[in-house]
Amino acid sequence: MKRWLSNAEVSLGNHSDRLNAINIFPVADGDTGTNLYLTLCAATEAAAEADTADIGELLGLAGRAAMESARGNSGTLFSVFLTSMAEPLAGAVRLSAPLLGAALQRAQLRSWSVLSDPVPGTMLSVLEAAAHAASDSEAAITGDDSNAGLALTLRAMMDAALAAVVDTENQLDALTEARVVDAGGVGFLLILDALRAAALGEELQEELLDGLHGYDVQAPHIHAHMPRMEGVEVMCTINLSPLDAATLRLQLDEMGDSVIMSAVSPVEDGYRWRVHVHTPDAGATIDLLRRLGEPMNLSITELSADGHETRELPVITPNPDFPGFPGAGETSKAHGL
Structure with a gap:
């Protein structure tokens, strides 16, 4: 879990500029990458200082630290994700497919509920797809707590999350018009990939974001030309x-x-x-x-x-x-x- 958050922090740091560039919803203020990265830094620091083998306790500490210094919509939702994911993991000392499914389901229910007006086509949709894929996996359903079952579940989670990111472009008019995927959804996809890599002892998928609309390094700063809220x-x-x-x-x-x-x-x-x-x-x-x-x-x-x-x-x-x-x-x- 500590390696997950640390790797996610590095990944978001590397991608924050591009996430900022495609940030046009809910406000085109170009800060989603920065907000997610800074919020993750608080979580990573708290996790690194935690002295516990209980992964639920660890993520709870990290989530509360992130919540206290959360930045923006995306950072706040990530903090909610961590704190709620920690609840079904309380007392566990290792991650398994059934626990992952339960944790993601709890996180997606809580994340939708904290918003007064939740909107599909955002990181909420990506979390929902990931949660359904994990909890519907054969290993989660049968109670298979083997490493092999966890690996299959994590890969199913990633496939569903990536498909959900691609679909965000069709779910929000602003994204459809700009021909770009949701910045928060992409950031959350990177966080999930860091979890997969840490749990399985694998590398981050460098090609994961290839082909996502608006994400090419040569693409313009989409948000710079979008209408934005005054206030x-x-x-x-x-x-x-x-x-x-x-x-x-x-x-x-x-x-x-x-x-x-x-x-x-x-x-x-x-x-x-x-x-x-x-x-x-x-x-x-x-x-x-x-x-x-x-x-x-x-x-x-x-x-x-x-x-x-x-x-x-x-x-x-x-x-x-x-x-x-x-x-x-x-x-x-x-x-x-």
Whole structure:
């Protein structure tokens, strides 16, 4: 598992520029590769420091670390994937076909549920195809926990995931018009291939992405010419009761889109949540968050107007452990929020 995350980090680092170039959904802001890579770095670091033979515990630690510093839609969904995949693996010390099928099924159900408006043709579709292929494999169905059964299941998973990536171009109008596959789907395919390689002691498939539309190194930066949303991406973690969490999701749906809310861990009277939204009004969004709780790790990132880079606006939130730390009001005023 540690080798999987480490290899995935290297793979995404090598491909991040091209993933950014074809990033046009849900916003053409050219940052999917960067967001996935930076989120994976947090997961890899946490996994490397973990001292456990329990692969579920390991992935849970990695997933929670990724969740706390997740970047963008893709990074947040990857964090959800890791934390939910860890649940059926709790107590296991080796991966098998039945466990892989169960873990991927749990991950795809949770990943679809955290989005207010899940859309086919994204990394969600790739995860769903991979989960079905793994859980429908003969080894998973018969309970075959041999290495040979795992190998066949992983290869079936990869075949299904690759087919799903190719199909993303036909599932979203923006991708069809641009003749390009989904960037998040491709990034997730690379993550799955790193899992296959690590589990089987094989190399990454260098030819895996050959022929994917828009992915050739000579292809242009597709996102640079696509319409994009005006506004910002707001992300934070916040402790909420179940009722307040439901209220927040409902009101965020009214204020913006690309709403993702995922429970990170239990806290007193509720859960710690990771929140993500694209909104035209950062001030109103932050006011809403602060009416319900105290947002932590709060960041506001402009949805790039030129399609080449995003500029993160640092937002300082009060920290009770450091009384002299500047308050949120000062920073909010500085950014006109």
